[in-house]
Amino acid sequence: DGGITQSPKYLFRKEGQNVTLSCEQNLNHDAMYWYRQDPGQGLRLIYYSQIVNDFQKGDIAEGYSVSREKKESFPLTVTSAQKNPTAFYLCASTIGGGTTGELFFGEGSRLTVL
Amino acid sequence: KNQVEQSPQSLIILEGKNCTLQCNYTVSPFSNLRWYKQDTGRGPVSLTIMTFSENTKSNGRYTATLDADTKQSSLHITASQLSDSASYICVVSWHGNNRLAFGKGNQVVVIP
Numbered sequence: 001d002g003g004i005t006q007s008p009k010y011l012f013r014k015e016g017q018n019v020t021l022s023c024e025q026n027l028n029h030d031a032m033y034w035y036r037q038d039p040g041q042g043l044r045l046i047y048y049s050q051i052v053n054d055f056q057k058g059d060i061a062e063g064y065s066v067s068r069e070k071k072e073s074f075p076l077t078v079t080s081a082q083k084n085p086t087a088f089y090l091c092a093s094t095i096g097g098g099t100t101g102e103l104f105f106g107e108g109s110r111l112t113v114l
Numbered sequence: 115k116n117q118v119e120q121s122p123q124s125l126i127i128l129e130g131k132n133c134t135l136q137c138n139y140t141v142s143p144f145s146n147l148r149w150y151k152q153d154t155g156r157g158p159v160s161l162t163i164m165t166f167s168e169n170t171k172s173n174g175r176y177t178a179t180l181d182a183d184t185k186q187s188s189l190h191i192t193a194s195q196l197s198d199s200a201s202y203i204c205v206v207s208w209h210g211n212n213r214l215a216f217g218k219g220n221q222v223v224v225i226p
Contacts, residue, residue: 004157042118042203042216058213090157100145100207103214105157 002027006091006106013078013085013113021076021109023091029104030096032074036060037088037108046089049074078111086113117141118217120204126223127194135220137187137204148205149178149189152219158203161189191222199224 004025013019025032031050035043045058049068063082068074074093078085091106118139127133139147146165150158162171162178164187170179175192191198201219208215 006157040218042218044216045213088155092157102160102163103148103205105150105159107157108155110155 004091004093004104004106006089006109008109009107011109011111013111015113016080018077018079019111021078021089021091021111023074023076023106025072025074025091025093025104025106027093027095027104028071029093030071031094032068033092033094033103034058034064034066034074034076035090035092037090043090046076085111087111117215118204118206120202120217120220122220123218124221124223126225129194129196129224129226131194133191133194133222135189135191135202135204135222137189137206137217139185139187139204139206139215141185141206141208141215143209144182144185145207145209147178147180147187147207149176149187150203150205151176152201152203154200161202189220194222194224196224196226198222 007022033048034046044060046064047066049055055068065077089109092103094101094103121136148163149161152158161173161176164171164180166182177190180187201221203219204217206215
């Protein structure tokens with residue numbers, strides 16, 4: 001089945017550690033996105049990529065990094081510079097590079113800092 | 115200032131009853147409006163997507179309406195089921211921008 005796979009589902013991190021969240025899609029979508037979701041808030045854009053080897057900062061990129069070496073993969077690294085990383089992270093993709101197409105989401109990764 | 119406002123923030127409804135969720139937006143120039151359903155701990159799933167020229171769209175027991183003049187949308191749930199318990203998120207996009215504006219969601223709890 002086509003879709004977006006995020007892993008791990010749950011992740012615990014000690015302060016000062018970097019962690020990488022995986023996002024893989026087999027929908028042949030061009031654009032991929034990372035969002036952060038906190039209780040009582042709307043989704044906030046961290047990074048997005050419209051084509052391979054290119055990505056753009058979103059509204060809350062500080063403390064995060066990404067790469068887009070393959071069309072189907074868009075991993076997110078939460079670095080130690082992110083001061084409040086505990087959150088639910090959602091990866092999404094859409095065909096084409098704009099926002100007119102349907103946005104497909106993965107099941108999310110919940111990161112907790114101990 | 116949030117460009118997408120949803121109301122009510124939360125509501126509890128009896129199984130079998132109908133309910134309507136509201137979404138007001140200030141995004142301009144408008145491109146499309148989407149409604150997503152998000153179960154607790156899961157990723158959002160698309161229910162409907164409407165462009166400027168569409169004023170209603172249905173997906174099973176879910177019916178979305180759009181008034182682009184007043185910049186308002188509603189999502190109507192008919193004959194609610196326990197599985198409708200979820201957060202419903204309104205998302206708006208606009209021309210010339212690669213971003214989406216997300217509402218905070220309407221939290222719906224259906225009780226037997």
